[in-house]
Amino acid sequence: MAENLMDKIVALCKRRGFIYPGSEIYGGIGGFWDYGPLGTELKRNIKNEWWKSMVYLRDDVVGLDAAIVMNREVWKVSGHVEAFVDPLIECKVCHVRVRADNKEDIAAHLKTHKDIQVDWTKPQKFNLLVRAYLGIIEGKQSETFLRGEITQGAFVNFQNIINSSRVKIPFGIAQIGKAFRNEITPGSFTYRSREFEQMELEFFVRPKDSEADKWFEYWKKQRMGWYIDLGMKKNHLRFRKHESYEKAHYAKYAEDLEYNAPFGWSEFEGIHHRGDWDLGRHKLMYKDEDLKEEFTPWVIETSGGVDRSALFFLLDAYYEDKKRVVLKLHPKLAPLKVAVFPLLANKLPLVKMAKGIYDNLKAQNIGMIGFDDRGNIGKRYYSQDEIGTPFCITVDFQSMEDRTVTVRDRDTAKQERVDMDSLSSYFTKHFNE
Ligand code: ATP
Numbered sequence: 001m002a003e004n005l006m007d008k009i010v011a012l013c014k015r016r017g018f019i020y021p022g023s024e025i026y027g028g029i030g031g032f033w034d035y036g037p038l039g040t041e042l043k044r045n046i047k048n049e050w051w052k053s054m055v056y057l058r059d060d061v062v063g064l065d066a067a068i069v070m071n072r073e074v075w076k077v078s079g080h081v082e083a084f085v086d087p088l089i090e091c092k093v094c095h096v097r098v099r100a101d102n103k104e105d106i107a108a109h110l111k112t113h114k115d116i117q118v119d120w121t122k123p124q125k126f127n128l129l130v131r132a133y134l135g136i137i138e139g140k141q142s143e144t145f146l147r148g149e150i151t152q153g154a155f156v157n158f159q160n161i162i163n164s165s166r167v168k169i170p171f172g173i174a175q176i177g178k179a180f181r182n183e184i185t186p187g188s189f190t191y192r193s194r195e196f197e198q199m200e201l202e203f204f205v206r207p208k209d210s211e212a213d214k215w216f217e218y219w220k221k222q223r224m225g226w227y228i229d230l231g232m233k234k235n236h237l238r239f240r241k242h243e244s245y246e247k248a249h250y251a252k253y254a255e256d257l258e259y260n261a262p263f264g265w266s267e268f269e270g271i272h273h274r275g276d277w278d279l280g281r282h283k284l285m286y287k288d289e290d291l292k293e294e295f296t297p298w299v300i301e302t303s304g305g306v307d308r309s310a311l312f313f314l315l316d317a318y319y320e321d322k323k324r325v326v327l328k329l330h331p332k333l334a335p336l337k338v339a340v341f342p343l344l345a346n347k348l349p350l351v352k353m354a355k356g357i358y359d360n361l362k363a364q365n366i367g368m369i370g371f372d373d374r375g376n377i378g379k380r381y382y383s384q385d386e387i388g389t390p391f392c393i394t395v396d397f398q399s400m401e402d403r404t405v406t407v408r409d410r411d412t413a414k415q416e417r418v419d420m421d422s423l424s425s426y427f428t429k430h431f432n433e
Contacts, residue, residue, distance in 0.1 A: 006262040009314055010189055012325070016387050018042065018314070018335075019190060031186030031194030033307070038387055041335035041368055043197070043310050047176050049332055050199045050304070053226055054174045061172040061201065062165055066153025068178060069132060072144040074152050077281045080129055083249035084148055086184060087123035097126075099184055130180040130194070146180035151301065153177075154202040155278045162286070169286060169297055170215065172203035176306070188263050190307045197306035202274075204286070204297040212252075212273055215300045220271050223257060223302050227309075231330035232316050236260045240267075250277040257304075259312040268308035274299040317388060327388030328411055331431050336389040338427060339370035341380050343396040354395040357405065357420060364424045366431065385410055391427065 013019040018039035022032030035043055055063050075081050087100040091109060093116055098105040100123040110118055129148045135141040147153070154173040161173060176199045186192045203219065205211045220239060228234055242254040252275040256267035276296040279285070287294050317329045331337065338361055342354035351373060361369045370389060372380045377394060384392050392408045394415075399405050404417040407426065418426055 005315065005318060006189065009311075009318060012318075012327075012386065013039065013189075013314070018387075031183055031192070033190050033193060038335040039310070042313070042329075042333060043306055045333045045335070045367075046306055046309055046313070047197075047199060049230060050226070051174070051176065053222075054172075054199075054201055058172075060167075060170060061174050061203075062161060062167060064154055064157060064161070064173050064175045065177065066150070066157060066175065068147050068180075069134070069144055070147060070152065070156065072142070074156055075129060075145050075148070078152050078155075078278060079249045079281065080145075080148055081127070084128050085125040086128060088126045088184060089120045089123050092119040092121060097184060102185060105185055126182075126184060128181040128183065130182050148179060148181055149303070150175050150177045150179050150198045150200055151202060151303065152278070154200070155282050155284065158204075158279065158282075158284050169288065170203065170205045170211070172201045174201050175199075188261075188266075190311050191261070191263070191266065193307060196308075199304045199306055201302045203300045203302075204279075205300060207276060207295055207298045212275075212298050212300060216253075216271060216273055219300055219302050220255065220257075223269055223271065223304070227257075230313070230333060231328070232259075232313065236312075236316060238265065239271075240265070248272070250274045252277075259308075259316075261312065261315060266308075268312055269302065269304035272301040272303060274301055324382050324385050326385040326410060329388035329390075331390040334388040334390050335368060336370040336384070336387065337367040337431065338391045338393060339372055339380070339384045339389050340393045341371075341377060341395070342373050343377060343394055345373035349400060350395050350397070353399060354393075357393060357395065357423065361423065361427070364427070366424070366427050381408060381413075391430070393423070 016038055017036030020034045020036055021028045022034050023029045055061050088097050089100045090097045093113070096109055098109060129145040132144050132146050133141040134144055154175060161167060177197065178195060179198050180195050183192050183194050186194055203215060205215050224237060227237060236259055238258050239255045240258050242251065242256065247254055252273040254270055254272040257269040257271070258265040258267050275298050278299060279296050285294050286297050313329065313333060314327065317327045319326045319328050340354050340358040340361070342350035344350055354371070358369055358371045370384070372383070374380070381392055388410070390410050394406045394408070396406065399420065403420045405420055406415045407418045408415045
């Protein structure tokens with residue numbers, strides 16, 4: 001069932017326009033994905049909700065949108081050039097390379113060797129940074145990298161933000177943006193991609209264990225709560241502490257937020273205690289004007305993946321019974337908020353009235369609204385269920401008499417009659433519950 005679920009989600013994503021394989025008409029390209037009309041909405045909704053909770057609703061966090069390409073010194077000083085590596089082993093017989101810590105890939109390769117024994121090389125380091133070349137003169141171009149994490153932008157702008165805003169420790173810098181990694185074995189659909197989006201908070205605290213521990217626990221709770229509030233099932237989530245051998249080069253300690261995916265418990269957000277690693281390496285300090293002291297703050301980071309979140313929200317929302325497939329996405333995440341139908345496509349007054357409601361709702365700032373007059377009404381409901389639209393409105397003959405319409409709830413499939421003129425307050429209430 002679990003593997004099966006993954007296949008179903010991949011197929012649904014392609015068929016309904018959530019996610020397509022990158023560059024598909026040229027045979028694709030491993031580890032790159034394109035988001036279609038509905039996937040774009042889903043991702044945008046996730047990012048908006050994150051931004052709302054991390055920036056708009058807080059007094060102690062400011063936003064940033066740093067450049068993808070930075071001076072290569074940043075990556076040297078941050079330790080990524082030296083330490084952002086995966087250990088690789090290569091089969092000496094057929095020269096296939098796999099991650100030395102990836103038991104599944106190793107086992108899969110063993111299976112391809114029927115007669116000749118596999119002979120692995122010793123693990124060798126492979127840097128994950130994607131190289132880029134700037135400048136117009138061939139041979140004189142300077143080498144840099146596409147950022148491997150969006151994090152560094154927050155550190156290199158630390159002083160700019162202090163100088164240009166009114167932040168005081170403890171405070172955070174929030175950012176959403178693309179990151180690139182030359183993953184050796186991209187896979188599990190979008191889970192391990194080479195281009196992906198991160199949503200991160202770098203939270204600066206006083207360099208004291210008690211402070212760091214307190215904020216670490218605080219952010220763990222906040223971040224887990226955020227996913228649960230947006231509908232993820234609690235029993236599908238857990239935190240897992242990093243063992244000392246798997247800690248990143250910058251981390252004092254770290255815990256992964258994991259989802260119980262069809263391919264096993266899998267990280268989709270990390271809470272990291274980065275200590276003074278980054279600010280220390282960049283030689284940046286904080287001046288406390290009130291206490292007249294200067295120190296290097298410590299950093300508690302929450303680093304989530306937009307693509308992994310989107311995938312897990314989709315998997316978590318998938319529901320099917322004998323009759324229908326439903327994506328029970330939280331209304332705040334659903335790509336379409338409401339779809340409007342005229343009962344019959346060939347009855348002009350019904351169509352006109354439905355179009356009027358559709359236009360009106362579009363102007364209400366609820367989100368994306370759909371309109372459908374194809375096929376029969378049952379098929380239209382199923383079609384909207386499958387993409388997670390929380391409500392469908394049908395304009396029927398009674399609507400012409402008393403200005404009421406039916407509103408059908410996706411999860412219960414129950415319908416109620418609602419006054420056409422109170423639709424916008426009806427949805428505002430339901431979406432803010
Ligand atoms: P993994 O161990 O799975 O390679 P990581 O520990 O290297 O992940 P981090 O460096 O902590 O990941 O990155 C923070 C977040 O960025 C991850 O929790 C994940 O959501 C996202 N992320 C990292 N690598 C990828 C990737 N290759 N594809 C999609 N998302 C990614």
